[in-house]
Amino acid sequence: MLIRIYEQDAYVFEFEGKVTSVDNDWVSLDATAFYPGGGGQVNDLGMICGLKVTDVKMKGDDILHKVPGHGMKKGDDVWCSVDWDRRYDLMKGHTSEHLLFGGLKRSVPEICIVKIFISPESKYVVVDRDVGWDDIRKAQEFVNTAIKDNHSVTKSTMEKDDPDMETVRVKLDRIDDDLVTVVEIGDVDTAACGGIHVRETEEIGAVLVDRKVSAGKDGFAVHFRVGNDALVRSLELANTCVQMSEILGTRTEDSVKALQNLKHDSDARKEQMKAALQRMVNDMRPETIGGIAVYSGIFETDERKIITDAAEKVKNNGGIAVLLIKGDSLSVMMSSGSNRVDCSSVLKEVMGGAGGKGGGKKDFAQGGVQDVTNADNILNDLLRSVKNALE
Ligand SMILES: [Zn+2]
Missing domain, CATH: 2.40.30.130 (Elongation Factor Tu (Ef-tu); domain 3)
Incomplete structure (x- = not known):
């Protein structure tokens, strides 16, 4: 045996x-x-x-x-x-995970654990819902207080049908045995667990939650660090935070609010710019060539969708659109509701001549070139090509 x-x-x-x-x-x-x-x-x-x-x-x-x-x-x-250093880090990580989830459950009683992962490189607990940073802060305080209070960590076994099982954090459906191993951390946490733990919480040193990421359908992964790693990471993050406050021109304690305001303003400005672009696109007036309405324009924007939708709409109404988007590079979108103009061959020819690329379908094609300063000439060349095809 x-x-x-x-x-x-x-x-x-x-x-x-x-x-x-x-x-x-x-x-x-x-x-x-x-x-x-x-x-x-x-x-x-x-x-x-x-x-x-x-x-x-x-x-x-x-x-x-x-x-x-x-x-x-x-x-x-x-x-x-x-390898003891490695193993001791994993033990600290595992006991910390019990405390951290216990702390989260105190703030968010309905929260459920989905899974945990404890490795030297990465330690996290996946929970079934998003948790706010205020609740995470409270849980982190709970963990670090438990570390400071130096609770002993003990293991015992309990019958699955023991009435005291009610006080234990456990997923009974995941346990096949009649006997359940229970890990008690002082009087602050009791959970079923077959893993290995430190003897006393003080050995952990410190715990820091430094990241929260979506875990898809599973929920959210709350990443944490332990011991010296937690301390080193805390110092790095604190330094980042004071640098950010300096850039924002606020006290560190006001920087979250200041950033939220800034984000709000920036989002609002983005919406205004989007609306202005939409108006510009709606106000485009066509030139009639050979009986076909030809729309053209140069736009400085990263809202490609508005431009694509406009090109689609012109095409569906039987017209032709030649729309250029100026950004880090120049991109061109062309649509045609007339079988007299083949977007793909027009773009291939003109963009190729301008040192760029272009292609697509007869009724819708896209292209681009690195140099944005040549936009006016490229637009003229494209319109000339369209004219030749229509006249
Ligand atoms: Zn465990």
């Missing part, structure tokens, strides 16, 4: 084991302190007999260690060591 040392004592990182079986690169032992991963926490890495352990996984009741190039055989006594 395999002895899982990490379950008995999470602080053992050097141990002697006996090889029980070998399958190519994979080695099984009679006892192991290597956590095989599970519950969102990644597996440990380390060394066996001075050789790198590059992966650890569960297979039935066994735990397999991948040791490429080893020469071990059944019965060998082997000296093993888990």
Whole structure:
């Protein structure tokens, strides 16, 4: 029967084991302190007999260690060591995740956990809904207070039908056993969990939430950092924040409000510019060539959709549109409701001559050229080409 040392004592990182079986690169032992991963926490890495352990996984009741190039055989006594700095960071991350979610639940009682991920590079908890930064701030305060109060972290087992189960954060449908392992953090948090944790919360040092990103249909991922990493990141973010306040010309505590106002003004200005562009497009007057209404214009905008819609509309009414958009480069949009004008061949010819590109369909084509200073000449060339086709 395999002895899982990490379950008995999470602080053992050097141990002697006996090889029980070998399958190519994979080695099984009679006892192991290597956590095989599970519950969102990644597996440990380390060394066996001075050789790198590059992966650890569960297979039935066994735990397999991948040791490429080893020469071990059944019965060998082997000296093993888990990469402790890495593993200790994961333990801190896991205990922090319990506290962080517990803290979020205090502010947002209806919140549910979807999944967690604890690795050296990335630690996050996915929750089923968006949470405001004010609730995140409160949860973060709760976590860091719990760290300062140095609660002990203990494990126990409970019967699934124990009435006290009501006080435990658990998803019973995910647990097959009748016995549930419960992790208690002082008197502030109780949750079902089979993972590995620190003994006392003070060991975590600090926790910082530094990012919240959409996790699609799952909800939102709240990313956090622990220990020295949290401290280093806090200092970076604080520096960014004071720089931003300086640019805004506000006190740091007023900078969020100031940015919100700025964003509001900028959005409003964008809407005004959009409306002005729409008016310009609506006010375009056509030139009649060979009985066909030909619309043309040069617009400085990044609202391509308004221009595209205008070109579509002209085409549907049997007219021709030659519309240029000046931005970082010059783009051209051409539509034709007349079979006498082939947009694709006109654009290919004119844009090719101007050192750009163009193409598309007979009734709608697009093109572009890097140099925006040549817009007037390009428009004239395009209109001349249209005239030749219509007259
Ligand atoms: Zn857990």
